[in-house]
Amino acid sequence: MSNSPGQQTMPKATYAWRKRSGSLSRRMTPRFRYGRASKSRVSPVSFGPRPSATLARAMPPVASEPTATAPRRIARLADVQDRGPVPSPHTNEASYAVDASGRLWVRKRESITGWEELLAEALAWLLADPLGVPAPDAAVVLAPGEESWLSAFVPDVVAHWSAGAGPIENRDGLAATLVLDALLANPDRHARNILLAPAAGGRVRAWAIDWGDALAGHPADFAAAGERLPSVRNAAPGLPLADLDEHADAAARRAAALDPGSVASTVAEAFAVARTTPPAGYAESLLHRLSVAPRLTREYLRLLQERAR
Amino acid sequence: MTTYRLLTFVADPFSDFRIPLGALVRTAGGVRVVLAPTVVELKGTLRAAWDLARRLVVQIDTFDELPPFIGPQIVAGPVLRVPGEVADPVDWLARNLVHVAA
Numbered sequence: 001m002s003n004s005p006g007q008q009t010m011p012k013a014t015y016a017w018r019k020r021s022g023s024l025s026r027r028m029t030p031r032f033r034y035g036r037a038s039k040s041r042v043s044p045v046s047f048g049p050r051p052s053a054t055l056a057r058a059m060p061p062v063a064s065e066p067t068a069t070a071p072r073r074i075a076r077l078a079d080v081q082d083r084g085p086v087p088s089p090h091t092n093e094a095s096y097a098v099d100a101s102g103r104l105w106v107r108k109r110e111s112i113t114g115w116e117e118l119l120a121e122a123l124a125w126l127l128a129d130p131l132g133v134p135a136p137d138a139a140v141v142l143a144p145g146e147e148s149w150l151s152a153f154v155p156d157v158v159a160h161w162s163a164g165a166g167p168i169e170n171r172d173g174l175a176a177t178l179v180l181d182a183l184l185a186n187p188d189r190h191a192r193n194i195l196l197a198p199a200a201g202g203r204v205r206a207w208a209i210d211w212g213d214a215l216a217g218h219p220a221d222f223a224a225a226g227e228r229l230p231s232v233r234n235a236a237p238g239l240p241l242a243d244l245d246e247h248a249d250a251a252a253r254r255a256a257a258l259d260p261g262s263v264a265s266t267v268a269e270a271f272a273v274a275r276t277t278p279p280a281g282y283a284e285s286l287l288h289r290l291s292v293a294p295r296l297t298r299e300y301l302r303l304l305q306e307r308a309r
Numbered sequence: 310m311t312t313y314r315l316l317t318f319v320a321d322p323f324s325d326f327r328i329p330l331g332a333l334v335r336t337a338g339g340v341r342v343v344l345a346p347t348v349v350e351l352k353g354t355l356r357a358a359w360d361l362a363r364r365l366v367v368q369i370d371t372f373d374e375l376p377p378f379i380g381p382q383i384v385a386g387p388v389l390r391v392p393g394e395v396a397d398p399v400d401w402l403a404r405n406l407v408h409v410a411a
Contacts, residue, residue, distance in 0.1 A: 083323050087381050096322050104323055156358040158318070159365050162378030166364070191377040198357035 072126055072266075074273055075139040079146060080105060088192065097150065104153035105139070111147070113212055119274035120217030121149045121210075123286075124184055126266045130258060131251045133180050134173035134207050140273050154197060154207055161194035161206070163238030168206055169199040171240065175247030177208040178239075182300035183255060183289050185215035185222070187230035194236055216286070223281035227292060229300050232307045241305050248297050255293035263287055311336055311391040311398040313343075314372065315406075318362050319382045320355060330362060332402050333385060335372045341399050342367050345406045358382075 080097040086106055088094065097107040110118050118140070128135040137152035159165050168174055174194070181189050188210060195207040215230070216222045267283045289296060313334045317327040329345040344363055351359050362383055369376060375385055391398040 086322075087384050098323060153323075155321075156354045157380050158358045158362040158382050159380045160378050162365065162368075164365075164368055165361065165378065195380065196361070198354070198361040204361065 072129055073269055074122055074125065077139050077141050077150065079143055080107060080141055080148070080150065082107065096153065097148075099139075099150075104155075105150040106153055107141075108149045108151075108212070109147070110149070111145075113149070115147075115274045115276065116217035117212035118147070118149050118217075119219070119270055119276070120184065120186075120212055120214040121151075122273040123216050123266065123270035124180060124186070124211030124214060126270055127180060127183070127255075128176075128208075131180055131255055132172055132176040133251075134170055134177070134205070136207060136209065142273070142275070149212075151209060154195060156197045157195040157207065158198075159196040159204070161191040161196065161236040161239075163240075165196050166202050166204045168240065169203040170205055171243055172247040172250070173208070174206045174239070175244035176251035177206070178244065178300065178304070179248050179251040179255060179293065179297050180208075180211070181214075182229055182296045183286075183293060184211060185225060185228060185230045186211050186213060187232070187234060188213040189236060190234045191236040219276070219279045219282050223279050223285045225285055225289075227289065227296060229296065229303060232300075232303045235304055235307060237308070239304065239308070241301060241308060245301065248301060249294060252293040252297040255290050258290055260287055263290065310393075311395075312372075312388050313391060313398065313402060314388055315386040316342075316366055317384055317386065318359060319384060320358075322382065327384075328359070329406060330383065331366055332406055333369060333372055334391075334398055334402060336398060340370050340372045342369055343399055343402045343406060 077099050080099045083096040083098055086094040086096060093108050093112050095107050095109075097105045099105065108117065108121075121138070122140070124133075125135055125138045127133075135151075136154050139150040139152075141148040141150065177194070178189065180186070189208075193208065193210040195209060196204040197207065199205040211217075215225055215228070263286060264283055267278055267286060271278050311334065313332045315332050316330040318330040320326045320328055328349060328351075331342055331344040334341045334343060344367065347359070365378060366383065369379065375383070391401065395401040
């Protein structure tokens with residue numbers, strides 16, 4: 001990841017302080033500080049000839065720009081139109097959908113998943129950005145009867161996680177994904193929840209989806225979770241864990257450095273999307289887990305390595 | 310009886326734009342993968358996705374259900390029978406796959 005000139009010349013501690021205090025101007029803020037959006041954008045020219053008009057509507061960026069100075073807000077869309085189910089064995093939860101602007105989404109209806117999944121997805125997506133998790137852009141529909149989580153359609157994904165697909169271009173993002181799983185107690189990082197898209201030089205780029213089963217979606221349980229880690233029983237096989245240690249530690253340290261005020265705003269936004277209120281202890285539980293993120297991460301990676309043996 | 314399933318690359322699920330990718334053939338000796346020739350000009354990211362799809366499908370060794378590493382934009386069609394008079398089903402599919410898929 002290349003740093004902006006502003007970041008290169010500013011001591012890290014000063015940068016962090018100025019970022020937290022809001023004195024870092026937008027111009028000085030590295031646009032892709034967490035190494036995410038610059039590589040994940042889908043360029044209109046990269047697709048070559050258009051096989052269809054609708055494919056062209058997939059062109060808006062699939063990952064939004066990180067906002068280093070303020071928590072993100074999840075876009076509320078008035079409605080989307082369904083375009084058929086996403087073919088996936090063992091589940092019929094997801095469907096393709098298109099919004100009024102023509103943007104393409106993968107939709108999960110709350111009537112199928114429950115509001116708990118909506119809450120978990122929202123919280124995960126909001127935290128994904130500062131940690132550097134390569135999660136597709138997201139939005140919600142909150143119209144009565146149509147409540148849904150929307151994950152931006154990534155047009156060139158042809159594979160789920162496979163150790164044989166090729167070298168991973170964004171190991172930092174994959175590592176950050178595991179950190180977020182540990183923090184939110186998400187036991188669902190199986191192969192189908194890591195999407196692979198082609199990258200330069202025969203490599204592949206990983207995208208992380210689906211935090212719907214995270215314990216963070218169950219407020220009372222999460223508030224009492226302490227430092228409980230998610231089960232690794234369903235973890236994708238063959239993850240390059242030995243190569244992820246350093247990146248995971250960096251992401252965990254970013255998590256531990258998150259401003260409590262920003263985290264509180266993040267929790268408020270996630271619960272607003274789920275249209276419920278956090279129970280006592282929820283934000284505190286999340287803040288505690290964030291504060292010990294490096295330790296939680298090391299322990300989680302150890303569990304994953306044990307399972308891999 | 311030899312059976313096969315056509316594999317298609319769903320280049321655009323919103324318009325259902327599909328390209329024949331190959332076939333899974335279930336023979337007495339196990340599952341074989343036959344790749345289809347590239348019949349449309351693909352460039353850029355779509356070409357890269359196509360190439361990755363071809364790299365992955367040759368690793369498939371199951372017939373009834375695609376392995377977890379196959380993404381939603383690669384789909385397998387219904388089970389079809391190779392005509393009884395065909396002596397070498399794999400060769401027959403390799404020569405006729407695009408025609409069969411059409």
